[in-house]
Amino acid sequence: MTTIDTNTEAAEMPERDPNAVSITINGRTVEAQKGDLIIAAADAADEFIPRFCYHPRMSPVGMCRQCLVEVEGPRGPMMVVSCMTPVAEGQIVRTDTPQVKRAQEGMIELLLANHPLDCPVCDKGGECPLQDQAFSHGAGESRFVEEKRHYEKPIAISELVFLDRERCILCDRCTRFADEVAGDPLISFTQRGNNTQVMTFPDEPFASYFSGNVVQICPVGALTAQPYRFKARPWDLEQRESTCTTCSVGCRTVVQSSRDELLRYQGVDSDPVNWGWLCDRGRFNFQSVNSEDRLESPQVKSGDSFETTSWSAALDTISRTIRHATPGSVAILGGARGTNEDAFMWAQLADAMGVTMRDAQLDDGLPASIFNYSQATIDAACKAATVILLAPDLKEELPVLHIRLRDAAEKKKIRIIEISACETGLTKHAWRSVRAESGTSVTAVQQLMADPVVAAQIASGSVVVVAGRANLAEGAEHTMAAVDAVIAAVPTASVLPALRRGNVRGALTLGLAPQNGNDAVSILEASANGHVECLILLGADPMNDVADADLARRGIAGARFVVAIDTFLTQSAAHADIVLPASAYGEKDGTTMNLEGRVTNVVQKITPRGTSRADWMIAAELGFLLGHDTDVTTLADVQKLMAKKVAGFGTTTTAVAVKRDGVVVSIPTPTRTAFAAPTIAARNSYEFRVDVSRKLYDRAVGTITSPALVNLAPGASVTIHPLDLERVGAAEGANVRVSNNHSSIVLPVRSNEKVPRGTAVVPFNQPGADIRELVRHGDSVVDVRIESM
Amino acid sequence: MTSNPGGTWPHAPGFIEGDRPRIVTSRFEYEDSYTLQRYLATDGYSGLRAALGRPATEVHDEVKNATVLGRGGAGFPAGNKWGLTPQGVWPRYLVVNGDESEPGTYKDRLLMERDPHQLIEGCLIACYAAGLSQCFLYVRGEMALAQERIATALNEAYAAGYVGKNILGSKFSVDIVLHWGAGAYVVGEETALIESLEGNRGMPRLKPPYFPAAIGLYGQPTIVNNVETLANLPWLLRNGAEAYTAIGTATSPGTRMVAVSGHVKRPGVYEIINGITTFRDLLYGEEFCQGIRNGNELKAFVPGGGSAPWFTPDQLDLPFEASQVGPAGSMLGSGAIMVMDSTTDIPRAALTLTRFYAHESCGKCTPCREGGTWLERILSRVVDGKGTDADLDQMFEVGESICPGAFPHASNEKLGITAVPFPYRMNTICFVGPSAYAPVHSALTLFREEFEARVTKRTLIPVTAVAQ
Amino acid sequence: MARLTEENVRLAREIIGRYPKPRSATIPLLHLAQEQDGHITNDAMAHIGELVGATSAEVYGTASFYEMFKFEPVGKYLINICGTMSCALMGGEELMHHAESRLGIHMGGTTSDGLFTLEKAECQAACTEAPCLQVNYRYRYRVTSENFDTLIDQLQAGELNSEIPAHGTVASVRQHIPADRGVGAVAPEDVTEGPAWLDGKAAL
Numbered sequence A: 001m002t003t004i005d006t007n008t009e010a011a012e013m014p015e016r017d018p019n020a021v022s023i024t025i026n027g028r029t030v031e032a033q034k035g036d037l038i039i040a041a042a043d044a045a046d047e048f049i050p051r052f053c054y055h056p057r058m059s060p061v062g063m064c065r066q067c068l069v070e071v072e073g074p075r076g077p078m079m080v081v082s083c084m085t086p087v088a089e090g091q092i093v094r095t096d097t098p099q100v101k102r103a104q105e106g107m108i109e110l111l112l113a114n115h116p117l118d119c120p121v122c123d124k125g126g127e128c129p130l131q132d133q134a135f136s137h138g139a140g141e142s143r144f145v146e147e148k149r150h151y152e153k154p155i156a157i158s159e160l161v162f163l164d165r166e167r168c169i170l171c172d173r174c175t176r177f178a179d180e181v182a183g184d185p186l187i188s189f190t191q192r193g194n195n196t197q198v199m200t201f202p203d204e205p206f207a208s209y210f211s212g213n214v215v216q217i218c219p220v221g222a223l224t225a226q227p228y229r230f231k232a233r234p235w236d237l238e239q240r241e242s243t244c245t246t247c248s249v250g251c252r253t254v255v256q257s258s259r260d261e262l263l264r265y266q267g268v269d270s271d272p273v274n275w276g277w278l279c280d281r282g283r284f285n286f287q288s289v290n291s292e293d294r295l296e297s298p299q300v301k302s303g304d305s306f307e308t309t310s311w312s313a314a315l316d317t318i319s320r321t322i323r324h325a326t327p328g329s330v331a332i333l334g335g336a337r338g339t340n341e342d343a344f345m346w347a348q349l350a351d352a353m354g355v356t357m358r359d360a361q362l363d364d365g366l367p368a369s370i371f372n373y374s375q376a377t378i379d380a381a382c383k384a385a386t387v388i389l390l391a392p393d394l395k396e397e398l399p400v401l402h403i404r405l406r407d408a409a410e411k412k413k414i415r416i417i418e419i420s421a422c423e424t425g426l427t428k429h430a431w432r433s434v435r436a437e438s439g440t441s442v443t444a445v446q447q448l449m450a451d452p453v454v455a456a457q458i459a460s461g462s463v464v465v466v467a468g469r470a471n472l473a474e475g476a477e478h479t480m481a482a483v484d485a486v487i488a489a490v491p492t493a494s495v496l497p498a499l500r501r502g503n504v505r506g507a508l509t510l511g512l513a514p515q516n517g518n519d520a521v522s523i524l525e526a527s528a529n530g531h532v533e534c535l536i537l538l539g540a541d542p543m544n545d546v547a548d549a550d551l552a553r554r555g556i557a558g559a560r561f562v563v564a565i566d567t568f569l570t571q572s573a574a575h576a577d578i579v580l581p582a583s584a585y586g587e588k589d590g591t592t593m594n595l596e597g598r599v600t601n602v603v604q605k606i607t608p609r610g611t612s613r614a615d616w617m618i619a620a621e622l623g624f625l626l627g628h629d630t631d632v633t634t635l636a637d638v639q640k641l642m643a644k645k646v647a648g649f650g651t652t653t654t655a656v657a658v659k660r661d662g663v664v665v666s667i668p669t670p671t672r673t674a675f676a677a678p679t680i681a682a683r684n685s686y687e688f689r690v691d692v693s694r695k696l697y698d699r700a701v702g703t704i705t706s707p708a709l710v711n712l713a714p715g716a717s718v719t720i721h722p723l724d725l726e727r728v729g730a731a732e733g734a735n736v737r738v739s740n741n742h743s744s745i746v747l748p749v750r751s752n753e754k755v756p757r758g759t760a761v762v763p764f765n766q767p768g769a770d771i772r773e774l775v776r777h778g779d780s781v782v783d784v785r786i787e788s789m
Numbered sequence B: 001m002t003s004n005p006g007g008t009w010p011h012a013p014g015f016i017e018g019d020r021p022r023i024v025t026s027r028f029e030y031e032d033s034y035t036l037q038r039y040l041a042t043d044g045y046s047g048l049r050a051a052l053g054r055p056a057t058e059v060h061d062e063v064k065n066a067t068v069l070g071r072g073g074a075g076f077p078a079g080n081k082w083g084l085t086p087q088g089v090w091p092r093y094l095v096v097n098g099d100e101s102e103p104g105t106y107k108d109r110l111l112m113e114r115d116p117h118q119l120i121e122g123c124l125i126a127c128y129a130a131g132l133s134q135c136f137l138y139v140r141g142e143m144a145l146a147q148e149r150i151a152t153a154l155n156e157a158y159a160a161g162y163v164g165k166n167i168l169g170s171k172f173s174v175d176i177v178l179h180w181g182a183g184a185y186v187v188g189e190e191t192a193l194i195e196s197l198e199g200n201r202g203m204p205r206l207k208p209p210y211f212p213a214a215i216g217l218y219g220q221p222t223i224v225n226n227v228e229t230l231a232n233l234p235w236l237l238r239n240g241a242e243a244y245t246a247i248g249t250a251t252s253p254g255t256r257m258v259a260v261s262g263h264v265k266r267p268g269v270y271e272i273i274n275g276i277t278t279f280r281d282l283l284y285g286e287e288f289c290q291g292i293r294n295g296n297e298l299k300a301f302v303p304g305g306g307s308a309p310w311f312t313p314d315q316l317d318l319p320f321e322a323s324q325v326g327p328a329g330s331m332l333g334s335g336a337i338m339v340m341d342s343t344t345d346i347p348r349a350a351l352t353l354t355r356f357y358a359h360e361s362c363g364k365c366t367p368c369r370e371g372g373t374w375l376e377r378i379l380s381r382v383v384d385g386k387g388t389d390a391d392l393d394q395m396f397e398v399g400e401s402i403c404p405g406a407f408p409h410a411s412n413e414k415l416g417i418t419a420v421p422f423p424y425r426m427n428t429i430c431f432v433g434p435s436a437y438a439p440v441h442s443a444l445t446l447f448r449e450e451f452e453a454r455v456t457k458r459t460l461i462p463v464t465a466v467a468q
Numbered sequence C: 001m002a003r004l005t006e007e008n009v010r011l012a013r014e015i016i017g018r019y020p021k022p023r024s025a026t027i028p029l030l031h032l033a034q035e036q037d038g039h040i041t042n043d044a045m046a047h048i049g050e051l052v053g054a055t056s057a058e059v060y061g062t063a064s065f066y067e068m069f070k071f072e073p074v075g076k077y078l079i080n081i082c083g084t085m086s087c088a089l090m091g092g093e094e095l096m097h098h099a100e101s102r103l104g105i106h107m108g109g110t111t112s113d114g115l116f117t118l119e120k121a122e123c124q125a126a127c128t129e130a131p132c133l134q135v136n137y138r139y140r141y142r143v144t145s146e147n148f149d150t151l152i153d154q155l156q157a158g159e160l161n162s163e164i165p166a167h168g169t170v171a172s173v174r175q176h177i178p179a180d181r182g183v184g185a186v187a188p189e190d191v192t193e194g195p196a197w198l199d200g201k202a203a204l
């Protein structure tokens, strides 16, 4: 090398990333980042190092020893585990020497020593890293003639997951996941040495909302999922990448099917969103799509029952009804469970018909003006100095967002300030967690902001507010006013809206947000008062979802004509005059928008059930019949129109264009109306204030039609503080009367010292007596009396 | 039967006969050596007093200058280890390794049972010098008496103001917490010890990237020292580094305790001079073991705890000096010598050790968990006369998956083999995996004919003890 | 099937208080539970989990790693005979055979009167005194068959009751840190400064 003047060289060179490290792998020089592990750097450089225990989203343990490589050291080449060794400048790594090959063969031989050779009957056979590596990196023949380890064959460690300890290679992935990622260390290694085995505590199942992930990351067939066991061989499966629309986190998945039947969802690693994880509800509710009870053809009400009819007859009846309706008397509820294209076409139709009564939410979220604050992404929240939670228990409602925030808090990247009526899944990871009973969150925020320690924390960096509807028995205006109070104190704070339904943000953004304050409540009120002549339920089930049960009933009953477009005959659809079968998730292509405003694609994997159609097609046809032809026949047509009409929806947001991580659209922000916290009346003789909050498993249609999930709902109950229980004078588990001036119901009572005194927690939409009978939308908070019986 | 727990002995381990320097066993001759009263009457806590009169850095330097080698197995100088803690990171902890479980090793228990105050004083000096704000004394679970003696000593020392707040009226404040295990050999490995102390399964953590001195207990800088290492400090602070280094050699100063067990006339625990005393002195010397029992021939001996590759009479003249024992193919380890005379059934002897390590594997690393058990299975088949020739080679194959490349062994004139120096390369996190292989490898290399006799004859050997 | 008694909960809290993090007390508390019940019950593990802030599965994972914890009842006297190298070289196996025939049980078994459980133990750090054994972790050295028989006779006759407590109690002396003398444990995240005596000057 010739001598060069380093000064001029430095001046000419583009500035080098100070964290960049260059290493040599098998003779090839590659760039890596300081702190990267060799195995990750090799992955990035497409040099595959075999491994079992390493998982890029969990801390390395160096357990299986399969990833040994040679690194040049001062005393010659050294064997190191590449999953634990960080890269260093100038490091020379070899993954292909005879020594490395010998070690890999040795490890495979040892792992197979006690592994049953039951590949032909194993769910994992065909997609098993152990099987694959035994072929590619094994010696081929076992010299282990000893008796293998024997354990009782698969045991159910939860309702969803089976464990076969004979197949386990003790990679610590499931146990690490349970502890590190899910925060539910309910499985652990037990015993020692050659007897080490993964187990639960006796009679304490692995009841984690995230248990399905351990099945996915198990490198052998030791963990299997009850809904998929023996259903298919991997080589029979076809798959496409999609987005889960169970909730608005929008986790990336692959949808797998065989012979036109959905068989499995698996998480896909999207860096800004789900990191490969899924919650069990999202993972296993594919069963719902396959359900026997799906609607297959249009139905028309005849007397007390339904008769099958044709699409043309059904659409004809609907269009005639609409044409004859008084202008302004048509209402559309719902749209948050479909695709962007579905919502957009319905909004177009509504515009054309002059429908002002529309709302994609059912008084169970927050006003759409929550999008008018400066918006944050999940990543932004996970990197903020402070995250303020004015939201429901994320573990119950947006489980993978919970995982992401929990991870950021555990790794001390963020500090969480939580304001909630009760403890949540994130309470133990919060820097500050304050209990504010229903109706007092604004005061709680103001008090917090006045605390100098909190003020210093907030001033230390960016602030993200996660805002959602924590309590369905508390008006949304409380949350909105609390968010306002934060913004008043920290004008630079941004908001991550924690609205729940799969595509609620897409539907609200694309035109199904209420107009002139005509939200679901006022639409149902109008309907109850006889002002709605045609009520279109777009995948909406008010009788199940609106917190004020009485209003929902009256609203549905008061509508002159009800059209339900749905996948199942829901409680509300049962009251419809015409029911149209809609295509479900996995049966149609399109795009969806998650809570951050990220647009990703959803895909069709199987043929739509019966004659069901995508919602957007129904809108297009109905529009045609009503003389509002949009000239749209394909999804691409819809997307072209959408790109033209909706600001922010360019061509990058079509189903073809959006890739794994999607595109975050930013819609110009309209001005925002400020919310004032309503003053709350004194409690009088109703000594308990009710907190109605959701559990992951409830009577949601996708859950009750999935056999694996239907029994997981905890059931209706009321939980109060143990001292309150003593005062009420009821025994744990006994029935109590819960009443206020609206109604009275009977619920089993439980106690929990984590529930503050004077608060009564009742889960929403559970099998059993319905708390919604005591909720009236005009009441800003709901107070009740609890009496032993 | 000698039932007395720590009282009169047939002979007192840590022999008080002979005119050798005694740094750590000087009080063993007293019946009441473990009491505070005796301790104070024999210069007790004067090392601490001396230390407190000097700045901490000076005390640290004194220990560095004395080159106090770690007595837990690795022989790393204590003063240097303390210096590895990262600057300005607080708190830092001291964890005392009293888990003594290495086969053949017997010294820390004596130090804990018979002179607990000396250990406590050593802990205090270490905490003072290295700025360690809490000390955990991890005693092996099965050592009831050691736990009782330490608990009593700590209770006395707290009451007398030697431990706790403002020790001896100074600014120096430190708690010593007695912690005890529950039976798992691998917990003696320092990172497993920390895991165990955190309430977890005692599975070693991987190094690199982190050594406990940088990231240890609760992720904080942590010094892990062996009991004997710390027991040296009171004497050192009383007499100074110069006096300490005047004993032994430059690279191995001071004394060390060794336990000689097995087929010698007078097995026992001896405090010997580091770097100078040879294995021959120890095994045959009048003031030590006085030769092999019944006048038998020496067949082999394990020089440094069950994990160490074996030596034969060829290596008798090596001194207790790591820089000589390593190149000769083994290690000094924990100062445990197990002696086998000519009557020993070598394959059976190897089996007891391999079985030990297979049984004690924590289960983390594939080669140790699966390989250790596999070795044990093959070996026991061979011992039972059911093995084949292929089995003997298979053991080397399994060993190769645990420790790739040449495994250390001693030279042997008769066999015409030259030594492969210590250490070995390993595919495991800690030394338990390789330790399961070490006895198999040594026995097969040095005494292959005994194994061949088993497999070729194909006769069932009647079950007898190792010694015939 | 017991949770910890009130007195033991008090002791447990004292022990937990000595550690910067409660989880560190897991093993000492398991010993306490075994001292109470003779073996470790599921209820005790669940209770310990509550006390140290771990799930029952985690406590069980830890407990089952260690040899000394028994999940089924064992005899009042647990006799551990060492079977590792030095003892094996000096007749440990014969001692085991003798023990088996004297007590009429196999290694791992318990006598029908519930008095004795025999176990093969690993190296007990008494190698120079081989062969050796422990009765509830109290040593007996250079044990011959006759010694063994005498020992059993003495245990049966209750002559060693003062020296050897029933299985479960290891040390019969506990550490106690007087409130006015102890420094107290501090969670590591609450420590921001180096210790007071490290100011470079003499501490006295």
Ligand SMILES: Cc1cc2nc3c(=O)[nH]c(=O)nc-3n(C[C@H](O)[C@H](O)[C@H](O)COP(=O)(O)O)c2cc1C
Pocket (backbone or CB within 6 Å): B069, B070, B071, B072, B073, B074, B075, B076, B078, B081, B097, B098, B099, B100, B101, B102, B185, B186, B187, B188, B189, B190, B191, B224, B225, B226, B227, B229, B230, B430, B431, B432
């Ligand atoms: C498997 C294994 C077991 C060990 N057992 C012990 C032990 O019982 N006692 C001990 O002091 N050191 C033991 N060590 C060594 C410790 O890891 C550590 O090096 C030592 O306690 C450090 O103390 P020192 O520097 O004072 O020697 C063991 C190491 C290994 C790998």
Ligand code: SF4
Pocket (backbone or CB within 6 Å): B186, B203, B204, B360, B361, B362, B363, B364, B365, B366, B368, B369, B428, B429, B430, B431, B432, B433, B434
């Ligand atoms: S070598 Fe054995 S004992 Fe050591 S960490 Fe690995 S499995 Fe555990």
Ligand code: FES
Pocket (backbone or CB within 6 Å): A050, A051, A052, A053, A054, A061, A062, A063, A064, A065, A066, A067, A068, A081, A082, A083, A084
């Ligand atoms: S992948 Fe590195 S040790 Fe398992």
